[in-house]
Amino acid sequence: MIIRSEQIDVFNKIAEDNFVRKLSTHLRTNYAETMVRMPEENSVLSELSDETLESLVRFGIERAREYGITFESSISTFIAIMFDVAPNFHTHELAQPVLKDENTEANSRVNVLLEKLSGDEWKTIKGSYDTSAWQSANEDKNE
Numbered sequence: 001m002i003i004r005s006e007q008i009d010v011f012n013k014i015a016e017d018n019f020v021r022k023l024s025t026h027l028r029t030n031y032a033e034t035m036v037r038m039p040e041e042n043s044v045l046s047e048l049s050d051e052t053l054e055s056l057v058r059f060g061i062e063r064a065r066e067y068g069i070t071f072e073s074s075i076s077t078f079i080a081i082m083f084d085v086a087p088n089f090h091t092h093e094l095a096q097p098v099l100k101d102e103n104t105e106a107n108s109r110v111n112v113l114l115e116k117l118s119g120d121e122w123k124t125i126k127g128s129y130d131t132s133a134w135q136s137a138n139e140d141k142n143e
Helices: 005-030 050-066 072-084 106-116 119-127 131-142
Strands: 035-037 042-044
Touching: 005 050, 005 072, 050 072, 072 106
Parallel strands: none
Antiparallel strands: 035 042
16 A cells, blocks of 8 residues: 555644644643734633634744744644743744753753753743744735
8 A cells, every 4th residue: 555645644644633633622721821922812712713723823833833843742832832931932032052952862951941941940030021032923814
């Protein structure tokens, strides 16, 4: 039996959709009261529509993959930090050296970041929360 690339693409899409739904459910369960600040509105995570939350999760998956992160567990941690700390945490000067460290395996970098940064450093990153960081996710949803 030969599996064509089109069939693999369909399987990959189904797997990605399932992961997005699973991660969205996890976020609703564990981060329900987390404030999500976006340019057009602020809302606790539990009040986001399924469509909006899934769009934000897909956006987070794209950001994580930009750093070579591919494991579902590492992507999930990356996205949890986006919601819990700041959607732009990964661009902060405190996070960048770890997330771009070529000597650390990409899927380990998020855990290294959690171990390395102090509570005060996380507060600094949270203080630079950029509501416009979610903008691309909303633009993707509207296309």
